[in-house]
Amino acid sequence: MAKKKRGFTLIELLIVIAVIAILVAIVIPNFRGIRIQAKQSAAMADLRNLQTALLVYSKFHNQYPANLDVLPNEDKTKRIVNKIPDDPFSEGNEYQYAFDGTGEYTTYVIWSIGPDGADDITGCGDDTLTATPDDDIYVTNAKTIP
Numbered sequence: 001m002a003k004k005k006r007g008f009t010l011i012e013l014l015i016v017i018a019v020i021a022i023l024v025a026i027v028i029p030n031f032r033g034i035r036i037q038a039k040q041s042a043a044m045a046d047l048r049n050l051q052t053a054l055l056v057y058s059k060f061h062n063q064y065p066a067n068l069d070v071l072p073n074e075d076k077t078k079r080i081v082n083k084i085p086d087d088p089f090s091e092g093n094e095y096q097y098a099f100d101g102t103g104e105y106t107t108y109v110i111w112s113i114g115p116d117g118a119d120d121i122t123g124c125g126d127d128t129l130t131a132t133p134d135d136d137i138y139v140t141n142a143k144t145i146p
Helices: 010-061 068-073
Strands: 096-100 107-112 121-125 128-131 137-140
Touching (some): 010 068, 107 121
Parallel strands (some): 096 121
Antiparallel strands (some): 121 128
16 A cells, blocks of 8 residues: 655745745735825824914914924913824924914924935925925915925
């Protein structure tokens, strides 16, 4: 009586490993793109909330704050944000903020450095955003945007 062999041949194992490697090569780049899109969505939502908080602050104080750290320290009746969120593209760092002018003539910009990690926005002034916003994500009340 012949003895039956059990198990896989070397060729079968190599084919399975090759198929798995091809699937991994297809899937991993897609996950990177999804992570960037998720960070962009989070940044846009955070920036809209901060913009609302700035507008509320300006209505109560007739000016914009010198920095974003003032917003969570407002009275509870005037507070929109309890904590300034971190920029998802710059772990541990808050969003950037700049303003120019006084009263209702103030131009402001709040921004995230974006996926490339480079800070392309330098500020604002005279109702104009000073920047080359390559992939930065920002909100502003400036009328002129490059």
